[in-house]
Amino acid sequence: MTFSNSLINWYLQNKRDLPWRKTTDSYVIWLSEIILQQTRVAQGLPYFESFVSNFPSVFDLANAQEEQVLKLWQGLGYYSRARNLHATAKHVVGELNGVFPTTYDQLIKLKGIGSYTASAIASFSVNENVAVLDGNVFRVLSRYYKVENDLSIASTKKIFQQLANEILPIQDAQTYNQAIMEFGALQCVPKSPNCSICILADSCAALQYKLVHSLPIKSKKIKVTNRYFNYVVFEDLEHKTIVHKRIEKGIWQNLYEFPLVESHAILSESEIVKLIKDRFSSTFKITNYTVLTDFEIIHKLSHQKLHIQFIKVSINAVLFNGVTVNALNKIPFPVVIHNFIERHFS
Numbered sequence: 544m545t546f547s548n549s550l551i552n553w554y555l556q557n558k559r560d561l562p563w564r565k566t567t568d569s570y571v572i573w574l575s576e577i578i579l580q581q582t583r584v585a586q587g588l589p590y591f592e593s594f595v596s597n598f599p600s601v602f603d604l605a606n607a608q609e610e611q612v613l614k615l616w617q618g619l620g621y622y623s624r625a626r627n628l629h630a631t632a633k634h635v636v637g638e639l640n641g642v643f644p645t646t647y648d649q650l651i652k653l654k655g656i657g658s659y660t661a662s663a664i665a666s667f668s669v670n671e672n673v674a675v676l677d678g679n680v681f682r683v684l685s686r687y688y689k690v691e692n693d694l695s696i697a698s699t700k701k702i703f704q705q706l707a708n709e710i711l712p713i714q715d716a717q718t719y720n721q722a723i724m725e726f727g728a729l730q731c732v733p734k735s736p737n738c739s740i741c742i743l744a745d746s747c748a749a750l751q752y753k754l755v756h757s758l759p760i761k762s763k764k765i766k767v768t769n770r771y772f773n774y775v776v777f778e779d780l781e782h783k784t785i786v787h788k789r790i791e792k793g794i795w796q797n798l799y800e801f802p803l804v805e806s807h808a809i810l811s812e813s814e815i816v817k818l819i820k821d822r823f824s825s826t827f828k829i830t831n832y833t834v835l836t837d838f839e840i841i842h843k844l845s846h847q848k849l850h851i852q853f854i855k856v857s858i859n860a861v862l863f864n865g866v867t868v869n870a871l872n873k874i875p876f877p878v879v880i881h882n883f884i885e886r887h888f889s
């Protein structure tokens with residue numbers, strides 16, 4: 544039996560029952576694909592269900608306020624995905640009469656859709672003959688065929704793409720693409736796959752040459768930058784606080800946060816208080832500073848490690864632009880700040 548037929552047979556017996564596999568609607572498949580980028584299925588599932596029920600059609604998503612989209616996305620991370628999702632829905636409604644594309648060539652032109660996502664949507668919705676390449680597929684192919692090229696090098700992708708195209712069974716891209724990704728997610732897993740029960744064990748080159756644990760090769764490690772966020776949680780005489788939208792490019796764009804004092808290192812309590820005094824005491828009548836040590840957090844993103852602390856600053860006045868605790872619940876925040884609000888203000 545060929546590699547692709549073996550995988551399809553395995554898939555038909557072992558696949559998980561997932562809602563986006565029960566449709567060929569390219570809009571719904573697109574939602575699932577964007578939500579599942581860099582996200583585990585268990586984490587993405589409730590977000591998928593909430594997006595489909597809040598925005599059953601591309602028109603509903605296009606007509607939504609960006610804050611509603613970001614609020615529903617809250618906790619999933621990589622918020623540019625949500626902003627692109629919204630922008631693409633508007634584009635499809637405004638420029639394409641609300642007809643969500645189904646072919647690779649049309650899909651690749653849309654914001655937030657790269658080669659993998661375009662192949663996935665085109666094959667799952669209309670069975671277009673295009674091979675997907677994602678982390679799972681790289682791993683399965685590199686092990687089974689003993690491809691020892693370094694995935695950190697851009698040209699390696701072409702080698703895998705060529706191999707993937709050669710293997711792709713004509714007329715069955717829909718099932719085969721699902722099958723190889725599912726096989727990578729459930730059987731040929733990154734750490735210690737159970738090769739003794741694998742249907743491909745007899746012909747797998749990595750197993751034969753004892754290379755299972757060293758393939759795929761990815762030499763370059765992601766460089767992680769440390770950042771130090773000191774959030775100033777003002778509290779006025781009416782228990783109102785201040786938040787504002789983060790408009791600069793980079794992490795958390797268009798989400799809300801407390802006034803931020805970023806420092807170059809973790810600061811002592813007296814250093815933070817001095818910094819806040821210098822920055823804000825000419826604007827506000829400050830009566831007290833409390834570093835909320837219970838809420839010190841290290842939040843890891845793909846390229847950044849955020850060291851976050853919250854400092855409560857009491858003001859002997861009523862803030863002109865203050866926000867009530869009830870209003871905070873309706874505003875989209877990064878999940879670390881949302882969690883802080885839930886615990887601190889409840």
Ligand code: SF4
Binds near residue numbers: 686741743744747755
């Ligand atoms: S034998 Fe092991 S390494 Fe080879 S495809 Fe199966 S699970 Fe992956």
